[in-house]
Amino acid sequence: DTGVSQNPxxxxxxxxxxxxxxxxxxxxxxxxxxxxxxxGQGPEFLTYFQNEAQLEKSxxxxxxxxxxxxxxxxxxxxxxxxxxGDSAMYLCASSILQGxxxxxxxxxxxxxx
Amino acid sequence: GIQVEQSxxxxxxxxxxxxxxxCNFSDSVNNLQWFHQNPWGQLINLFYIPSGTKQNGRxxxxxxxxxxxxxxxxxxxxTTDSGVYFCAGYNAGNMLTFGGGTRLMVKP
Numbered sequence: 153d154t155g156v157s158q159n160p161x162x163x164x165x166x167x168x169x170x171x172x173x174x175x176x177x178x179x180x181x182x183x184x185x186x187x188x189x190x191x192g193q194g195p196e197f198l199t200y201f202q203n204e205a206q207l208e209k210s211x212x213x214x215x216x217x218x219x220x221x222x223x224x225x226x227x228x229x230x231x232x233x234x235x236x237g238d239s240a241m242y243l244c245a246s247s248i249l250q251g252x253x254x255x256x257x258x259x260x261x262x263x264x265x
Numbered sequence: 266g267i268q269v270e271q272s273x274x275x276x277x278x279x280x281x282x283x284x285x286x287x288c289n290f291s292d293s294v295n296n297l298q299w300f301h302q303n304p305w306g307q308l309i310n311l312f313y314i315p316s317g318t319k320q321n322g323r324x325x326x327x328x329x330x331x332x333x334x335x336x337x338x339x340x341x342x343x344t345t346d347s348g349v350y351f352c353a354g355y356n357a358g359n360m361l362t363f364g365g366g367t368r369l370m371v372k373p
Contacts, residue, residue, distance in 0.1 A: 183359070194269075194351050194363030195308070208359060241306060245361075253298055253313035254361060259306055 154178070156257035158244050164263045165234060172230045173260045177246030184227050185254060186219055188212065189241040201227060231262075239264045267292045267356055271364035278342050278371050286337040286367045288352035297328055297354040298361065299337050304348055311337070315354075342371045 157176040165171055177184045182203050187195035198217070199209045203224035213219075216235075221227040231238055241261050245254040268291040278284055288299075299311040312319050316330040323342075328335040335352055349368050353361040 185360070187361075194353070194366055195361075196363070197360030200359050210360070243308065250359060251295055253296070253310060255310060256300070256308040259308070261306065 156244055156246050156255055158242075158257035158260050160260055161258065162261045162263070164265065166265050167234055167236060169234055170230065170232045171234060171262060172228055173242055173244075173262075174226060174228050175244030175257060176226045177244070178248075178255055181246035181248050181255075182224065183247045183250065183254075184221055185245040185247075186227070186229055187243040187245065187256075189243060189259070190239075195241075195243055198229075234262075234264050236264050238262060266358070266360075267294065267354065267362050269352060269354065269362050269364035271350075271352060271367050273367060274365065275368045276370070278369065280342060280344060280371055280373050282342050282371075283338070283340045284342060284369070286339070286350055286352075286369075288335045288337070288364055290333040290335075290354055292356055293330060293333060294354035294356050296361070297335055297352065299326055299335070300351045300353065301346075302349040302351060302366070308351070311350075339369075342369075344371045344373050347371050 185200040186198040189195040201221040216232045219229045241259045243259045245256045247254045270289045301309045312326040318327045325338045349366040353363040
C-alpha cells in the first residue's frame with residue numbers, strides 16, 4: 153500500500169495559463185475524490201469518480217475546471233485560463249468503497265502569479 | 266449538505282498537557298473522520314469513527330452519533346502534535362464536509 157500520490161507537489165504559473173495535476177490513488181480503490189483547500193480553511197469537495205465515471209461535481213467546479221479518470225486508475229484535474237483565485241492546495245483522496253474512509257495524498261500547491 | 270463546527274478554533278498547550286477537541290454536526294453522519302494536517306500541509310488520517318470509541322497511542326476519539334458530536338482526546342501532548350486538526354463527515358452523497366479546524370500549538 154503505497155498511498156495516494158499527487159504530482160507535482162508545487163506549481164507556479166502565470167495568470168491565464170493552463171495547468172494539469174495528476175493523482176494516483178491507492179491500488180484497487182475504485183473511488184477517487186478531488187478537494188480544494190484555501191489558506192486557513194478546511195478542504196472543500198470538487199468532484200468524485202467511481203471507476204472511470206464522474207458521478208458528482210460541486211458548484212465550485214467552474215467551466216474552466218475539468219477532471220478525468222480515463223481508465224479508472226489515475227486521474228487528472230485541469231484548470232484552464234488560471235485566475236488569482238485558483239491559488240490553493242488541490243487534494244486528491246481515494247476510498248475502496250462507499251462509506252469507507254478516504255485517504256488523502258500530499259496535495260498539489262498551486263500559486264498564480 | 267451538513268454543517269460541521271469545530272471548537273476551539275485555536276489552542277495553545279504546554280508540552281505534556283492533555284486536551285479535548287470537539288466536532289458538532291448539523292445532521293447525522295454515516296462517515297466521520299478525524300485528520301491532522303501537519304505544518305507541511307499533509308493531511309493524515311487519525312480515526313474513522315462514525316460511532317463508538319477508538320484509541321491509538323496517545324490519541325483517542327469518541328463519537329456519539331445520536332447527539333451528533335465527536336471528541337478527539339490528545340494526552341501528554343508533544344511538539345510534533347502541532348498543526349491543524351480537522352473533522353469531516355457526510356450523510357448522503359460521498360463528499361466529505363470539513364469543519365474549520367482546530368489550530369493546535371504545543372510549546373516545549
